[in-house]
Amino acid sequence: xxxxxxxxxxxxxxxxxxxxxxxxxxxxxxxxxxxxxxxxxxxxxxxxxxxxxxxxxxxxxxxxxxxxxxxxxxxxxxxxxxxxxxxxxxxxxxxxxxxxxxxxxxxxxxxxxxxxxxxxxxxxxxxxxxxxxxxxxxxxxxxxxxxxxxxxxxxxxxxxxxxxxxxxxxxxxxxxxxxxxxxxxxxxxxxxxxxxxxx
Amino acid sequence: xxxxxxxxxxxxxxxxxxxxxxxxxxxxxxxxxxxxxxxxxxxxxxxxxxxxxxxxxxxxxxxxxxxxxxxxxxxxxxxxxxxxxxxxxxxxxxxxxxxxxxxxxxxxxxxxxxxxxxxxxxxxxxxxxxxxxxxxxxxxxxxxxxxxxxxxxxxxxxxxxxxxxxxxxxxxxxxxxxxxxxxxxxxxxxxxxxxxxxxxxxxxxxxxxxxxxxxxxxxxxxxxxxxxxxxxxxxxxxxxxxxxxxxxxxxxxxxxxxxxxxxxxxxxxxxxxxxxxxxxxxxxxxxxxxxxxxxxxxxxxxxxxxxxxxxxxxxxxxxxxxxxxxxxxxxxxxxxxxxxxxxxxxxxxxxxxxxx
Numbered sequence: 001x002x003x004x005x006x007x008x009x010x011x012x013x014x015x016x017x018x019x020x021x022x023x024x025x026x027x028x029x030x031x032x033x034x035x036x037x038x039x040x041x042x043x044x045x046x047x048x049x050x051x052x053x054x055x056x057x058x059x060x061x062x063x064x065x066x067x068x069x070x071x072x073x074x075x076x077x078x079x080x081x082x083x084x085x086x087x088x089x090x091x092x093x094x095x096x097x098x099x100x101x102x103x104x105x106x107x108x109x110x111x112x113x114x115x116x117x118x119x120x121x122x123x124x125x126x127x128x129x130x131x132x133x134x135x136x137x138x139x140x141x142x143x144x145x146x147x148x149x150x151x152x153x154x155x156x157x158x159x160x161x162x163x164x165x166x167x168x169x170x171x172x173x174x175x176x177x178x179x180x181x182x183x184x185x186x187x188x189x190x191x192x193x194x195x196x197x198x199x
Numbered sequence: 200x201x202x203x204x205x206x207x208x209x210x211x212x213x214x215x216x217x218x219x220x221x222x223x224x225x226x227x228x229x230x231x232x233x234x235x236x237x238x239x240x241x242x243x244x245x246x247x248x249x250x251x252x253x254x255x256x257x258x259x260x261x262x263x264x265x266x267x268x269x270x271x272x273x274x275x276x277x278x279x280x281x282x283x284x285x286x287x288x289x290x291x292x293x294x295x296x297x298x299x300x301x302x303x304x305x306x307x308x309x310x311x312x313x314x315x316x317x318x319x320x321x322x323x324x325x326x327x328x329x330x331x332x333x334x335x336x337x338x339x340x341x342x343x344x345x346x347x348x349x350x351x352x353x354x355x356x357x358x359x360x361x362x363x364x365x366x367x368x369x370x371x372x373x374x375x376x377x378x379x380x381x382x383x384x385x386x387x388x389x390x391x392x393x394x395x396x397x398x399x400x401x402x403x404x405x406x407x408x409x410x411x412x413x414x415x416x417x418x419x420x421x422x423x424x425x426x427x428x429x430x431x432x433x434x435x436x437x438x439x440x441x442x443x444x445x446x447x448x449x450x451x452x453x454x455x456x457x458x459x460x461x462x463x464x465x466x467x468x469x470x471x472x473x474x475x476x477x478x479x480x481x482x483x484x485x486x487x488x489x490x491x492x493x494x495x496x497x498x499x500x501x502x503x504x505x506x507x508x509x510x511x512x513x514x515x516x517x518x519x520x521x522x523x524x525x526x527x528x529x530x531x532x533x534x535x536x537x538x539x540x541x542x543x544x545x546x547x548x549x550x551x552x553x554x555x
Contacts, residue, residue: 042322042388144355148323148393151353155390 025172032163033094036156036181040093042149043184047086047106050142054079054113057135061116064126068119075116078109094157094181103185110186113139150184157181229510296549303550307377312366318359319378325385326352326397327359329422331367332375333401333415334360335408344407351400372532373550375414376539379422386422387429394430398423405494413460414532416494417539420501424543439506443514446507447481449500450515455487456497457522457540461533467526475522479514501543512544 058072065072085105089098117136120126160181164173172178219225226233308316318324330348335341341364349357370378389397401419405411440446458471469486476484504515519540523533534550541548 039388039390045321141355141359144353144359145321145323148353148355152322152388152390152393155392159391 021168022172025169026176028163029160029169029173029176029178032156032160033178033181036153036160037093039149039153039156040090040184043146043153044086044090046142046146046149047082050139050146051079051083051086053135053139053142054109057116057132057139060129060132060135061120061126064123064129065119068116071112071116071119075109075112078105078112081105082109093153094160094179096180096182099182099184107186154183154185157183229513300549304377307374307550311374311378312369315363315366315370315378316381318363319382320385322385322388322393323353323356324359324363325382326389326393327356328363328367328382329379329386329397329419330356330360330400330404331363332379333404333419334364335410336368337410340408340410344404347403347407348400351403352396372414372535375418376421376535376542377550379418383422383425386426389430391430394426398426411494413456413494413497414536414539416497417536417543420498421539421542437506438508440503440511441508443479443481443507443511446504446511447484449503450476450479450481450518451484451487452492452496452500453504453515453540454484454518454522455489456492457519457536458486458525459489459492460536461523461530462526471522471525474525475518475520478518478521501540505544509546512546516541516544516546516548 054075058075062072082102082105085098085102089095089102092098120132126132163169164178164180223235315328318328334344345357345361348360386394386397401423405416405419408415443450454472454475457475458468462468462471472484472486504512507515519537523529523537529537538548538550
């Protein structure tokens with residue numbers, strides 16, 4: 001009888017240990033997920049600032065680049081696409097499809113801005129325009145802040161994914177539908193740099 | 200109805216479920232000489248223009264005045280006859296901020312330059328802001344520090360630090376500590392890797408400036424102490440010292456450092472030290488040499504003093520306040536230095552309103 005009681009006690013302790021471990025693992029995954037979602041909020045703030053600057057930039061450049069309408073329209077179109085992609089990503093940070101879409105849209109926007117700056121090189125009056133210079137400075141500053149926030153976000157995603165994939169936490173993750181999070185990476189190597197303006 | 204009524208109604212049945220000892224027992228653990236009487240607090244803190252409120256106890260000689268709309272920088276925040284208990288008066292509001300403190304904080308926020316306010320609210324610019332607050336006041340050294348910083352940080356932080364410098368250099372002394380506190384929320388959003396880089400860059404700034412003043416040292420200590428809890432597993436605080444005697448050399452180091460920082464002239468420095476030392480129950484304390492008060496030694500002393508029990512910290516802060524106020528004047532920079540030291544001891548004190 002005493003041996004039976006002992007076995008029951010040991011089994012009960014074991015079962016409780018497993019339950020507490022599962023609870024702890026679940027809470028840990030929730031905490032890490034909230035952390036990277038919160039980190040995305042910082043990217044969101046800076047991206048919105050970037051999107052707000054671009055129409056002002058185009059408006060300032062429009063008076064000088066009268067024959068470059070196609071370039072200006074491409075910038076606005078890319079900006080609008082990136083804005084929509086960011087709106088979707090902000091609602092579900094870390095989702096693979098939305099993050100890839102955002103990465104692509106951001107890369108495209110950076111590319112069109114780069115082409116605009118290359119075109120502006122041929123217009124000295126535009127290069128000397130104070131408002132243009134200020135906008136470009138703010139844009140560069142904002143892109144640096146995006147990069148900084150992106151690093152923090154990616155670090156948080158890595159911490160979440162690592163914990164999610166490790167045994168036995170992966171059993172908890174799969175049981176409770178903790179999906180893998182997607183990092184926010186720049187897809188094309190040449191677009192890892194912010195558009196450089198050398199007036 | 201007084202505040203104690205809400206805490207002392209623990210009859211025998213309810214006391215069985217108490218999570219803490221009775222209030223009186225807890226107070227006597229910190230204040231063995233307590234007379235058992237509770238002070239009745241007037242909760243109406245609104246004061247009319249020009250009204251004064253005299254504090255009780257040994258600081259009766261000091262009169263409090265409401266912070267008015269004084270133009271320019273307030274250089275002297277407290278003044279009284281030398282030897283008066285002005286240090287004690289300065290610490291009276293610890294743990295009990297009043298409506299005047301709230302008004303002071305609102306006034307400070309309204310006058311904060313918008314670019315610095317905005318910088319304190321974003322992680323990257325908050326990092327640049329802290330760097331700007333800690334850089335040397337010497338132009339040549341500062342330029343070197345900026346150059347080194349640009350090579351060791353993410354793109355944009357170096358230029359942003361340089362952009363924030365003019366605003367930071369124009370800041371009043373009283374604004375630096377609150378500005379660093381304002382940046383804490385944004386700094387907690389850094390990733391662990393970014394925090395480690397931030398931490399190591401701050402230490403490089405410290406090491407590169409042999410003339411760093413104790414205030415900048417205390418400021419970085421406040422920043423890093425507050426961030427440690429967010430980025431490193433919080434350790435359960437363990438009190439190591441319940442008596443002052445083992446902390447004798449650390450008390451000497453700290454009080455000497457404050458005396459050197461706040462006074463000029465050997466006689467004044469010694470007098471300031473003695474006035475503070477008299478508040479401690481340690482006979483025969485003597486002023487240390489300035490070499491023995493180097494920042495590295497102050498760092499070690501503060502780490503040890505932070506492991507003392509609250510009663511010792513209270514006595515130590517009183518001693519620090521008396522050292523700072525030994526000449527009868529607490530200047531703004533001295534007040535902020537005292538607040539920074541208090542913060543590193545986990546005993547933040549509110550800003551000192553004008554005391555005349």
